[in-house]
Amino acid sequence: MSNASASPPPTLFCLHFLGGSAREWEDTKRYLDPHLICIPLDLPGFGDAAHIARTSVDEMADYVVDRIAERGQSRWWIAGHSMGAKIALVIARRAEDGDPKLAGLDGLVLLAGSPPSPEPMSDDKRRDMIAWISADEKTRTLQAGAFIDQNTGAPLNEAARIAAIDDVLRADPKAWTAWLQEGSREDWRRRIGILRTPALVLSGSKDADLGPAAQICLMLPHLANARHVVIEGGSHLLPIECPKAVADLICEMRTLPIAVASDPACVLDSYASLIASHRVNSRLRTALAARASAGSAPYRPCVLDAVEFSILRALIDRVLPQSSDACIDIGARIEVRLSDGSGDGWRFADLPSDGEAYAAALRTLDAAARATHGIGFTALPDETKGALITAVAAGELPTVAGDLDGRQMMKWFEDLRSDAVRIYLAHPAALARLGFSGIGAGGDDVADMPGFSEFRIDSREPWEPIPEVEAGR
Amino acid sequence: MNLDSMRRYATDEVVDAVVIGTGAGGAPLLARLAAAGLKVVALEAGPNFDPARFAFDETLADEIYWTEERLSGGTTPEAFGANNSGTGVGGSTLHWGAFTPRADQRDLKLRTETGEGIDWPLDYDDLKPFYEQVEGFIGVSGPAAYPWDSQRRYPLSPVPRNAPARIMAQACEGLGIRVADAPAAVVSRDFAQEGGGTRKACINCGFCHQGCRNGAKTSMDVTYLPLAVAHGAEIRPMCRVHGTERDGMGRITAVTYRQDGTERRQRCAAVFLCAGAVESPRLLLHLGLANGSGQVGRNYMGHVATQVWGTFAGEVRMNRGYPSSLISEDMVRPADADFAGGYLMQSLGVLPLTFGNTVARSRGLWGPALTDYLARYNHFAGIGINGETLPCDANVLTLSDEVDAFGVPKARIDFGYGPNEDRLNDHATRTMTAIWEAAGASDIWVAQRVAHTLGTCRMGRDGDTAVVDSFGRSFEVPNLWISDGSTFPSSLSANPALTIMALSLRTAEAFLKAR
Numbered sequence: 001m002s003n004a005s006a007s008p009p010p011t012l013f014c015l016h017f018l019g020g021s022a023r024e025w026e027d028t029k030r031y032l033d034p035h036l037i038c039i040p041l042d043l044p045g046f047g048d049a050a051h052i053a054r055t056s057v058d059e060m061a062d063y064v065v066d067r068i069a070e071r072g073q074s075r076w077w078i079a080g081h082s083m084g085a086k087i088a089l090v091i092a093r094r095a096e097d098g099d100p101k102l103a104g105l106d107g108l109v110l111l112a113g114s115p116p117s118p119e120p121m122s123d124d125k126r127r128d129m130i131a132w133i134s135a136d137e138k139t140r141t142l143q144a145g146a147f148i149d150q151n152t153g154a155p156l157n158e159a160a161r162i163a164a165i166d167d168v169l170r171a172d173p174k175a176w177t178a179w180l181q182e183g184s185r186e187d188w189r190r191r192i193g194i195l196r197t198p199a200l201v202l203s204g205s206k207d208a209d210l211g212p213a214a215q216i217c218l219m220l221p222h223l224a225n226a227r228h229v230v231i232e233g234g235s236h237l238l239p240i241e242c243p244k245a246v247a248d249l250i251c252e253m254r255t256l257p258i259a260v261a262s263d264p265a266c267v268l269d270s271y272a273s274l275i276a277s278h279r280v281n282s283r284l285r286t287a288l289a290a291r292a293s294a295g296s297a298p299y300r301p302c303v304l305d306a307v308e309f310s311i312l313r314a315l316i317d318r319v320l321p322q323s324s325d326a327c328i329d330i331g332a333r334i335e336v337r338l339s340d341g342s343g344d345g346w347r348f349a350d351l352p353s354d355g356e357a358y359a360a361a362l363r364t365l366d367a368a369a370r371a372t373h374g375i376g377f378t379a380l381p382d383e384t385k386g387a388l389i390t391a392v393a394a395g396e397l398p399t400v401a402g403d404l405d406g407r408q409m410m411k412w413f414e415d416l417r418s419d420a421v422r423i424y425l426a427h428p429a430a431l432a433r434l435g436f437s438g439i440g441a442g443g444d445d446v447a448d449m450p451g452f453s454e455f456r457i458d459s460r461e462p463w464e465p466i467p468e469v470e471a472g473r
Numbered sequence: 474m475n476l477d478s479m480r481r482y483a484t485d486e487v488v489d490a491v492v493i494g495t496g497a498g499g500a501p502l503l504a505r506l507a508a509a510g511l512k513v514v515a516l517e518a519g520p521n522f523d524p525a526r527f528a529f530d531e532t533l534a535d536e537i538y539w540t541e542e543r544l545s546g547g548t549t550p551e552a553f554g555a556n557n558s559g560t561g562v563g564g565s566t567l568h569w570g571a572f573t574p575r576a577d578q579r580d581l582k583l584r585t586e587t588g589e590g591i592d593w594p595l596d597y598d599d600l601k602p603f604y605e606q607v608e609g610f611i612g613v614s615g616p617a618a619y620p621w622d623s624q625r626r627y628p629l630s631p632v633p634r635n636a637p638a639r640i641m642a643q644a645c646e647g648l649g650i651r652v653a654d655a656p657a658a659v660v661s662r663d664f665a666q667e668g669g670g671t672r673k674a675c676i677n678c679g680f681c682h683q684g685c686r687n688g689a690k691t692s693m694d695v696t697y698l699p700l701a702v703a704h705g706a707e708i709r710p711m712c713r714v715h716g717t718e719r720d721g722m723g724r725i726t727a728v729t730y731r732q733d734g735t736e737r738r739q740r741c742a743a744v745f746l747c748a749g750a751v752e753s754p755r756l757l758l759h760l761g762l763a764n765g766s767g768q769v770g771r772n773y774m775g776h777v778a779t780q781v782w783g784t785f786a787g788e789v790r791m792n793r794g795y796p797s798s799l800i801s802e803d804m805v806r807p808a809d810a811d812f813a814g815g816y817l818m819q820s821l822g823v824l825p826l827t828f829g830n831t832v833a834r835s836r837g838l839w840g841p842a843l844t845d846y847l848a849r850y851n852h853f854a855g856i857g858i859n860g861e862t863l864p865c866d867a868n869v870l871t872l873s874d875e876v877d878a879f880g881v882p883k884a885r886i887d888f889g890y891g892p893n894e895d896r897l898n899d900h901a902t903r904t905m906t907a908i909w910e911a912a913g914a915s916d917i918w919v920a921q922r923v924a925h926t927l928g929t930c931r932m933g934r935d936g937d938t939a940v941v942d943s944f945g946r947s948f949e950v951p952n953l954w955i956s957d958g959s960t961f962p963s964s965l966s967a968n969p970a971l972t973i974m975a976l977s978l979r980t981a982e983a984f985l986k987a988r
Contacts (some may be wrong), residue, residue, distance in 0.1 A: 280529075281528055283526060283530075284528040284530050284533065287528070287532070287533055318840060319839045319840065319843070320839070320843055320844055321841055321844055322844060342540065343540055343541075343554075344535075344540060344552075344555065345542065345543060345552075345553040345554020345555070345558055346542060346543045346544070346545050346551075346552055346553040347543075347544060347545065348544075348545055348550055349544040349545055349546035349550070349873075349885055350546070353542075386840065389839065389840075393837060393839065414833070417833035417834065417837075417838075417839055417843075418830050418834050420833070421826075421829040421832065421833040421843070421847070422531075422826050422833075424829070424847075425826045425847065426530075426531070426532040426826065433848050434825060434851065435850070435851055436792065436851075437790060437792065437793070438529060438678070438679055438793075438824060439529055441529050441678035441680065442529065442676065442678060442686065446673075446686045446687045447673065447687070449676050449678070449686065449687065451675075451676025451677045451678045452677045452678065452679070452794055453633075453677065455633055455634060455635050455639065455793055456636065456639070457636055457639070457640070457785070457787040457788065457789060460788060460790070464790070467849075467850070467851055468848070469848050469849075
């Protein structure tokens with residue numbers, strides 16, 4: 001285990017999965033000590049809190065907020081496993097929004113988390129689980145064992161297995177059923193938005209519904225500053241299955257803090273000098289500086305929800321790929337345009353308004369990815385994304401009920417390319433890549449602007465910028 | 474432009490005329506009527522800009538484009554906004570390319586010549602004196618001898634050829650295609666503007682479409698509008714006209730409009746509607762005005778404006794210099810044409826966003842191919858055309874069921890090429906591709922594009938088939954005149970603005986004569 005830093009250990013509040021209790025963290029807690037002070041909590045309806053009937057996501061979060069506030073910690077983290085992750089996300093949102101009871105949140109750990117979206121789970125599975133939890137004792141015991149076994153990779157040791165089954169059986173069936181019928185289906189995408197709190201996302205390679213792909217598609221979109229680690233061989237009950245690996249990764253967050261994302265596109269020095277020179281007018285200089293700094297804070301979308309926004313970003317990464325060390329956040333700037341409603345004077349009559357068209361098109365693309373490949377667009381390998389984009393461009397994306405058809409997708413994709421390119425080429429970093437000299441046509445004195453006087457081929461004036469590809473950058 | 478000391482009229486004063494729109498259609502007649510001593514008020518939907526604020530930037534130039542949403546349908550939906558629609562005192566001349574060919578006299582009689590399209594209800598000789606008057610007044614730069622009109626003389630020597638023009642000239646010479654320095658409403662030397670101050674010579678910045686900073690490019694706010702104000706016209710910016718009041722005879726007695734959120738009403742004896750081929754018919758349809766012929770909104774036309782692009786080994790830097798500094802009229806009637814009418818060709822230098830937009834939309838590149846291609850910006854040059862579009866029933870402007878912020882339905886424009894446009898386009902594509910091959914371009918590709926906004930309130934000989942007569946006077950509302958691209962019965966192969974200005978002066982003379 002890595003060495004903890006010199007600062008006093010933060011407190012880690014831990015929330016369990018559906019059918020679990022505070023006990024599921026026992027082994028993990030042992031490994032975390034003394035690097036973090038681990039405080040597992042029972043959620044209402046489960047463990048020692050089985051008698052407390054508060055079943056909605058908001059009510060469960062209220063309950064946890066009170067438990068956190070009782071402790072009065074100045075610096076704390078929160079971990080949520082599966083169902084507990086959704087509660088942890090709600091608490092993080094409240095903390096970021098300034099709830100005085102929640103001051104001091106420093107980190108989020110989400111293990112096989114149930115995302116802000118309605119949880120992906122088949123109706124059959126929901127029905128079965130609701131049926132047996134209220135059945136006779138023998139069926140309950142049998143099915144609880146099967147439930148734990150289905151959610152683990154390698155078999156658990158017998159003591160851990162028995163404890164886990166026992167937790168399932170002492171859960172209030174009403175709370176269990178409420179989560180399956182309602183809590184797990186509550187849509188928190190817009191309310192959660194995008195969180196800034198540094199977040200560690202853990203998924204098990206063998207987890208079915210909430211494995212790596214689901215985390216990429218449904219969880220990471222809500223986290224501006226996240227590290228996603230896939231635990232090989234792990235399934236859904238990560239704190240019980242592999243407590244040491246989990247504890248190590250959590251401790252690592254202290255020594256290897258999660259980088260805060262920002263727009264890394266910076267302008268080549270020589271081009272920055274041109275921008276600063278008398279050849280460039282002040283209004284343009286100010287505008288270029290504003291465009292260069294626009295991506296320095298994490299962006300929270302307004303028109304799209306966080307999941308749609310992540311699909312947009314993933315798509316733009318393929319449509320207009322930039323080098324990772326100099327990447328302009330085009331998606332955020334498109335979203336700004338959608339939310340302030342500024343258009344370019346027209347739209348295809350076949351498409352709805354820009355905001356609606358974007359949301360519908362991104363949903364359509366994602367649905368096509370799921371229909372064709374079984375996972376969402378953002379989790380697809382680049383090559384597979386490319387094949388889908390090729391189909392969109394050709395007007396051949398299969399029609400998904402209720403959203404845009406292939407012809408509409410083709411037109412929307414034309415709009416997207418246009419939006420992306422125009423935002424890209426407005427950025428000084430992109431103009432520098434081109435070696436564009438137009439910005440230097442004249443400064444503030446309109447009676448004395450140099451303009452251009454050389455028009456022959458291969459006749460660069462000494463002050464004119466050289467394109468980055470030719471400058472060898 | 475400076476409006477500080479202009480004359481002002483009370484809204485309850487019956488002015489001689491209200492002019493709606495201050496672009497190429499409205500400004501010349503505003504100046505002419507004011508010079509004749511009439512009390513005239515121009516209502517402009519957009520703001521009044523100080524040209525010095527224009528900033529050599531394509532994104533900041535959004536302020537001079539009409540960016541309120543229009544719906545584009547049909548088989549070749551047309552882009553609006555920066556492509557062809559302006560706002561502000563000076564209208565679309567704030568962003569126009571200032572490319573000023575005259576109409577070819579054959580284009581005005583296309584029906585007689587080919588049996589296709591429609592004849593204009595006027596002749597070239599009706600326009601010629603007004604062309605000369607406009608060219609002299611605004612200061613058109615052009616070649617000493619114009620290869621396609623031996624009598625034509627331009628008041629100013631041409632602006633320098635940019636690199637794409639040089640490439641195209643050399644290639645055309647080899648192919649036996651005649652070219653010339655383009656007639657451009659950009660002053661190639663300091664120019665004493667009648668009615669205004671001195672317009673500085675063009676500095677060849679290449680930003681004509683983003684607003685000219687020093688007045689070298691003709692826009693109405695540095696030419697006709699200062700003259701109008703000097704003669705007592707009032708120009709009211711940020712005034713959105715949305716209604717009219719009429720008397721029992723059907724004459725318009727007042728124009729209603731919104732300014733700074735306040736409803737206002739200007740009484741008047743006559744109205745000149747000069748809001749362009751989208752906003753003029755949109756207002757008439759919204760008000761149910763002047764449409765006894767059922768022609769309002771019909772026969773919408775954009776020009777076939779296909780471009781051919783190529784990559785050159787040497788640095789072109791096409792942003793430098795007047796963007797379209799070479800013209801060829803050799804294809805106005807190509808010998809091997811299998812279509813009616815023809816097209817003009819021009820060399821193209823285009824700025825990064827506009828070019829990138831064309832690449833993204835028309836070439837359809839995406840992925841690393843897109844990023845890498847854009848990075849070669851300094852090596853591109855293009856040729857483009859402006860080609861005849863025949864009037865067609867399917868091409869029509871209607872009111873959609875969506876409304877704008879003023880409660881007026883948004884315009885829906887359906888536009889598509891017919892067989893004649895397709896054949897013309899094929900011919901032009903072959904011609905331009907041959908030129909670019911001869912020029913040594915690599916990676917040659919074709920960008921489909923539609924330009925300009927024309928038709929929808931066509932002029933004609935009677936009120937059953939047309940909205941206005943050849944002078945722009947409504948057949949139905951006796952004191953309503955229309956002066957803009959909407960009155961064009963056919964598109965012509967020439968870019969429209971010079972003809973719109975000439976027609977505007979002709980309208981003014983007719984109005985003055987009829988008083």
